[in-house]
Amino acid sequence: MSATLIPSGDLAHDVTNTAAPEQHPDLTELARITSHLTPQDIEELGAAFEAIRTRVLADRGEVDATYIRRVVKLQRSLEVGGRASLYLGFLPPFFVAGAAALGVAKILDNMEIGHNVMHGQYDFMNDPALHSRNFEWDTAAPSANWKHGHNYLHHTWTNVKGKDRDIGYGVLRMTEDQPWRPLHLLNPVKALLLATFFQWGVALHDLEVENLISGRTKWEDVSEFAKLIRHKAKRQALKDYVVFPALGGPLFPVILAGNVTANLIRNLWTFSIIFCGHFPDGVALFEQDEVEGETRGQWYLRQMLGSANITGGRTFHVLSGNLSHQIEHHLFPDLPARRYADIAVEVQALCEEYELPYESGRFSRQLFSVAKKIVRLGLPSRG
Amino acid sequence: MSLDLPVRPADAARPPVRRTAARAGRSLLELLTGPHGTDRYLELLDPKLARDRQLAEVVAVRHETDDVVTLTMTPPRGWAEGTLARPVPGQAVNLTVEVDGVRHRRSFSVASLAPTSWTVTIRANPTGTVSRHLVAGAARGLLVEVGPPFGEMVLPADAGRDGGLLLVSGGSGITPVMAMLRRLREHQHLAPIGSPLAETPAVLPRIAFLHYARTEQDTIFADELTALAAGYVNLDLVVVHTDVAQPDSAARGLSGFFTPAHAEALRIDPSTARVFVCGPGPLAGAVTSWLQDPAGPTGGSTERLTVEFFQPPLIAAPADGDSGGAITLSTSGTALDSDGRSILEQAEDAGLRPEHGCRMGICHSCTRHVTTGSVRNLIDGTVETATDASPVEARICVSTAHGDCAIDL
Numbered sequence: 001m002s003a004t005l006i007p008s009g010d011l012a013h014d015v016t017n018t019a020a021p022e023q024h025p026d027l028t029e030l031a032r033i034t035s036h037l038t039p040q041d042i043e044e045l046g047a048a049f050e051a052i053r054t055r056v057l058a059d060r061g062e063v064d065a066t067y068i069r070r071v072v073k074l075q076r077s078l079e080v081g082g083r084a085s086l087y088l089g090f091l092p093p094f095f096v097a098g099a100a101a102l103g104v105a106k107i108l109d110n111m112e113i114g115h116n117v118m119h120g121q122y123d124f125m126n127d128p129a130l131h132s133r134n135f136e137w138d139t140a141a142p143s144a145n146w147k148h149g150h151n152y153l154h155h156t157w158t159n160v161k162g163k164d165r166d167i168g169y170g171v172l173r174m175t176e177d178q179p180w181r182p183l184h185l186l187n188p189v190k191a192l193l194l195a196t197f198f199q200w201g202v203a204l205h206d207l208e209v210e211n212l213i214s215g216r217t218k219w220e221d222v223s224e225f226a227k228l229i230r231h232k233a234k235r236q237a238l239k240d241y242v243v244f245p246a247l248g249g250p251l252f253p254v255i256l257a258g259n260v261t262a263n264l265i266r267n268l269w270t271f272s273i274i275f276c277g278h279f280p281d282g283v284a285l286f287e288q289d290e291v292e293g294e295t296r297g298q299w300y301l302r303q304m305l306g307s308a309n310i311t312g313g314r315t316f317h318v319l320s321g322n323l324s325h326q327i328e329h330h331l332f333p334d335l336p337a338r339r340y341a342d343i344a345v346e347v348q349a350l351c352e353e354y355e356l357p358y359e360s361g362r363f364s365r366q367l368f369s370v371a372k373k374i375v376r377l378g379l380p381s382r383g
Numbered sequence: 384m385s386l387d388l389p390v391r392p393a394d395a396a397r398p399p400v401r402r403t404a405a406r407a408g409r410s411l412l413e414l415l416t417g418p419h420g421t422d423r424y425l426e427l428l429d430p431k432l433a434r435d436r437q438l439a440e441v442v443a444v445r446h447e448t449d450d451v452v453t454l455t456m457t458p459p460r461g462w463a464e465g466t467l468a469r470p471v472p473g474q475a476v477n478l479t480v481e482v483d484g485v486r487h488r489r490s491f492s493v494a495s496l497a498p499t500s501w502t503v504t505i506r507a508n509p510t511g512t513v514s515r516h517l518v519a520g521a522a523r524g525l526l527v528e529v530g531p532p533f534g535e536m537v538l539p540a541d542a543g544r545d546g547g548l549l550l551v552s553g554g555s556g557i558t559p560v561m562a563m564l565r566r567l568r569e570h571q572h573l574a575p576i577g578s579p580l581a582e583t584p585a586v587l588p589r590i591a592f593l594h595y596a597r598t599e600q601d602t603i604f605a606d607e608l609t610a611l612a613a614g615y616v617n618l619d620l621v622v623v624h625t626d627v628a629q630p631d632s633a634a635r636g637l638s639g640f641f642t643p644a645h646a647e648a649l650r651i652d653p654s655t656a657r658v659f660v661c662g663p664g665p666l667a668g669a670v671t672s673w674l675q676d677p678a679g680p681t682g683g684s685t686e687r688l689t690v691e692f693f694q695p696p697l698i699a700a701p702a703d704g705d706s707g708g709a710i711t712l713s714t715s716g717t718a719l720d721s722d723g724r725s726i727l728e729q730a731e732d733a734g735l736r737p738e739h740g741c742r743m744g745i746c747h748s749c750t751r752h753v754t755t756g757s758v759r760n761l762i763d764g765t766v767e768t769a770t771d772a773s774p775v776e777a778r779i780c781v782s783t784a785h786g787d788c789a790i791d792l
Contacts, residue, residue: 050762054763062484063484073427076427077427120750123750124485125485126488127486129419132747133750136418137418138418138419151747232418236417243411296762334747
């Protein structure tokens with residue numbers, strides 16, 4: 001299925017960031033969106049989400065196992081085929097096909113396989129090769145560091161200002177609450193650099209560099225992380241940029257270019273999908289004090305309001321690792337992602353019932369919305 | 384860039400230069416196939432090519448009774464390569480079998496071992512996921528993963544020439560005993576009637592086998608047992624049908640469950656024999672009590688007795704909603720009394736720092752193995768129970784003890 005646009009989501013898009021803050025300056029974004037709900041409503045909604053989760057958990061089985069193994073097989077075939085094709089890369093069609101296949105293989109590895117496996121979505125299979133404890137992905141960031149930063153910090157503190165380090169990845173100004181500084185004029189440039197070198201950005205992101213600079217964490221605290229990053233990054237770079245090209249002899253520069261292109265394709269794609277998940281207009285940000293001691297129902301509500309979906313076809317969903325169903329992913333991060341499309345129908349129905357926004361839009365629209373925000377927030381706040 | 388790969392037995396025989404070259408080659412391959420590793424690519428061509436999995440392929444399926452199946456399999460590669468210990472008759476292995484997308488590990492006794500094939504014989508446990516799946520659906524070509532062998536049921540080196548062998552089994556507990564008998568037959572410790580071997584009774588071990596089955600229809604290997612009973616001079620074999628009131632002459636008039644009189648009806652001296660028992664708890668208990676009796680044949684000594692249970696330990700789970708119990712944290716050696724809160728919280732109160740993340744059951748950072756007992760999920764109330772053969776995983780931040788349990792923490 002593909003997610004449809006719900007009018008309330010569109011309305012929120014228009015209202016949230018402009019008129020509303022002035023009308024209710026004392027209300028938080030969360031309080032404004034949910035002002036029509038009683039605490040009991042919120043817990044009922046939470047129970048409805050919990051019921052979906054329980055049902056799908058019990059239903060997991062062979063179809064999910066077969067699916068993820070098929071994706072793995074496709075990924076490995078594209079990878080081997082792409083790399084082989086690059087050795088004929090002196091012929092332009094082979095170069096293009098090889099770089100594209102390798103790029104898509106890396107996208108599948110990182111998104112539909114890596115991200116989802118490391119969330120524990122396939123732990124139920126008891127297959128060590130597809131278990132969150134063991135899986136390592138084809139990117140510079142070591143899985144151990146990423147699982148801490150992503151599964152714990154980002155998924156627990158989704159869109160909470162000052163807590164969710166994925167807001168701008170510590171280098172971009174992504175909300176009005178971050179005080180503007182002249183360096184933020186470089187917001188668009190920094191965003192492009194981050195997108196281009198995203199695999200390295202993600203790897204360094206887990207070091208929490210900004211906390212090191214501010215002295216909140218000490219170098220000793222992260223030296224184990226740093227060691228893992230050095231080891232993994234070295235092997236990744238050696239593989240893609242030295243050994244595979246060297247095996248081509250005189251074709252070294254061609255194969256190197258193919259690997260660089262493949263990694264670039266993956267970097268730009270993953271950056272785009274991830275930034276469209278939480279930063280389009282209409283997605284809520286939260287205050288730290290309003291999430292303290294939150295109930296299970298409130299937690300579900302925040303996960304839903306802090307995420308945005310991207311509409312598209314089946315291939316698009318697979319290539320996005322089903323993060324195009326970011327809302328469902330944040331509600332149910334450990335359910336097999338191939339289930340999100342079906343779950344989305346139920347989540348949308350609940351949103352309508354409880355008159356809540358369900359932020360969803362075409363990839364181009366969401367990407368434009370994010371780009372606009374990056375540019376706008378690079379400038380000092382108006383008024 | 385170097386990789387710490389273990390030296391393979393095959394490498395040890397090679398000259399050092401070639402050994403170094405082979406290791407360098409493997410390191411390079413691992414780098415190029417990183418981070419997944421060579422095996423993850425090879426297995427897509429053929430699962431048996433992966434070196435990190437010991438796979439056996441089912442080549443024949445034979446239905447022994449209505450609910451018992453014998454699977455004949457190829458040996459896993461490690462048995463020949465020396466990277467996986469080969470079981471001896473009487474031992475068991477863990478088999479990992481995929482059922483509905485989920486890999487399960489269960490213990491099965493090896494029923495026979497030949498150079499190019501081996502068998503397990505499985506009875507469908509009415510509540511067993513794996514045994515029912517295999518009895519109903521195992522087919523040629525099925526791949527199962529084989530673990531290292533274990534078990535104390537091992538034939539003595541003299542095959543029982545010193546004092547004799549008394550083998551007792553019940554139900555599907557016959558499989559390790561059958562493996563032992565088949566090995567004794569292959570190695571000519573059993574003398575066929577009329578054979579030259581039978582002419583030299585003094586050098587043969589005296590062997591008795593007492594087996595219990597509900598009825599004749601329930602008897603696994605019935606035909607083979609009949610042939611064994613009639614065919615060998617130094618084997619005394621009796622099958623007792625526990626559910627048959629009027630035993631025939633083949634059962635030598637014996638019926639019901641084990642009593643000392645059953646053992647005395649066999650041509651064996653229980654005061655000197657090595658005794659092996661495999662079967663349900665009550666059978667193992669009855670034989671043990673007999674030998675523990677100071678007035679019994681061994682004067683109360685169980686030194687020559689080996690017992691193997693083949694039933695999962697039963698755990699009495701408290702009524703729904705009830706929690707509590709003793710929590711054993713096996714790695715840290717900590718004992719806790721559950722107060723109904725999450726195991727993570729209680730472990731932290733006890734001064735431990737278990738790895739964890741979200742504390743709400745999402746991130747799986749805190750997942751641990753429950754090795755015995757049950758835990759209850761605090762979110763949805765489901766209860767998961769570990770057995771010896773298969774520990775369960777629990778996210779300790781959202782799990783509480785459900786009766787006594789042990790966790791690898």
